[in-house]
Amino acid sequence: MSAEQKLIAIEEISEENAPAIYVAGGLQRFVDLVKGQVLTEVPDLTTRKGRERIASLTATVSKSKKAVENPGRDYLRRLKEMPKVVEAELRDFVTKMDALRDETRRPLTEWEAAEDARIDRHNDAINRMKDLAAELGTLDAEQLQARLSELSAFQLGEAWEEFEAEAARTKEASLNAVQAALAARQTYDAEQAELVRLRREAEERAEQDRIRLAQEAAVEAERQRVAREQQAEREAAAKREQDLKDQAAAQEREAENQRLQLKLQAEQAERARIQAEADRVAAEQRAEQERQAAVRRAEEAAEQARQEERRRADAAAAEIVRQQEARERDEAHRRAINRAALDAFVAGGMTEECAKQAITLIAQRKIPNIAISY
Numbered sequence: 001m002s003a004e005q006k007l008i009a010i011e012e013i014s015e016e017n018a019p020a021i022y023v024a025g026g027l028q029r030f031v032d033l034v035k036g037q038v039l040t041e042v043p044d045l046t047t048r049k050g051r052e053r054i055a056s057l058t059a060t061v062s063k064s065k066k067a068v069e070n071p072g073r074d075y076l077r078r079l080k081e082m083p084k085v086v087e088a089e090l091r092d093f094v095t096k097m098d099a100l101r102d103e104t105r106r107p108l109t110e111w112e113a114a115e116d117a118r119i120d121r122h123n124d125a126i127n128r129m130k131d132l133a134a135e136l137g138t139l140d141a142e143q144l145q146a147r148l149s150e151l152s153a154f155q156l157g158e159a160w161e162e163f164e165a166e167a168a169r170t171k172e173a174s175l176n177a178v179q180a181a182l183a184a185r186q187t188y189d190a191e192q193a194e195l196v197r198l199r200r201e202a203e204e205r206a207e208q209d210r211i212r213l214a215q216e217a218a219v220e221a222e223r224q225r226v227a228r229e230q231q232a233e234r235e236a237a238a239k240r241e242q243d244l245k246d247q248a249a250a251q252e253r254e255a256e257n258q259r260l261q262l263k264l265q266a267e268q269a270e271r272a273r274i275q276a277e278a279d280r281v282a283a284e285q286r287a288e289q290e291r292q293a294a295v296r297r298a299e300e301a302a303e304q305a306r307q308e309e310r311r312r313a314d315a316a317a318a319e320i321v322r323q324q325e326a327r328e329r330d331e332a333h334r335r336a337i338n339r340a341a342l343d344a345f346v347a348g349g350m351t352e353e354c355a356k357q358a359i360t361l362i363a364q365r366k367i368p369n370i371a372i373s374y
Helices: 003-011 028-038 048-132 141-152 158-245 251-347 352-363
Strands: none
Touching (some): 003 028, 003 048, 028 048, 048 158, 251 352
16 A cells, blocks of 8 residues: 555544544554654755655644544544433433333332321221220210210221221220220219218208207297296295285395395396307207218218229229230231241342232231231
8 A cells, every 4th residue: 555545544534433543552553654654765855855855744744643633633522522412311211211110110109008098097097996095084974975986986897907806906995994984984973963962961951950959949948938937926926925924024024035036036047048058059069060070971982982083093094004015015026027027038039019018918818828927
């Protein structure tokens, strides 16, 4: 191949053949080509033609350099633009693949969302039954009856699916707790009503006793007054008779006797009055003591009823806490067994999502002849 043909080959470098030329060591052949072209001649510097030939060869080197460099620079610019193109293409590719992945998984995602909603619906209903059996000590009988009605309205059956057993246990425990609280509250209300009745009856009896004693004291005072009057009349009659027998001789003595008699009568009347007052005070004191005793008995009965109610409420609360803790331990135990089964499936080569679905189906007893032992 001639030198002219080799220069044309250099100039024919193009966008199509650039990837094969501009590689490590790929341009050395052009250096060798031009070197072989310009260094094989030894022009005579003593002549003008020789000197012009050297200048011509130098120009050939520069031309060959441009012929290789310029396409290379163009190729390099294209290479610098390539990352942007590749990045845009990859970004579009990733976006489409993500959308395809999401679309492919959409039925499973929708199923999982529906499954979560179904489980949440059952759990919410069970938690509502538990809430109805909580904080019963502050409720009155009407409020407890309303909770009992709401609990009774929960219908058990196949609609509860795998939660049917837990729902039945929760409903029964909640009903028992509310019924016990209602019975305790009704007993307490009846006891309070009975205490009010007893207190009212005791007060009425005390008032009646006070009135009776006052009446009896008044009757006794009147009897004594009449007796004194009758006695005075008898004594006056005796005195008049005595005066008639010895009016003159005994007039002075009779007057003295009358004074003494009047003094005695006054003293007797005063003693009778003092005795009547003492009797009245004693009667009122007895009535007050009886009233206070009745009040104390009523208060002691009320305190005993409150203590009994508190003991019943504490026992019911302790039973609810025990049942809750048992359910939490059972749930933790089930989660641990399900987690171990999941890990075993994954270790055996299943994906975690497939393993979760398998465990769910087994737990729901939808896989014949296979069950998880809890």
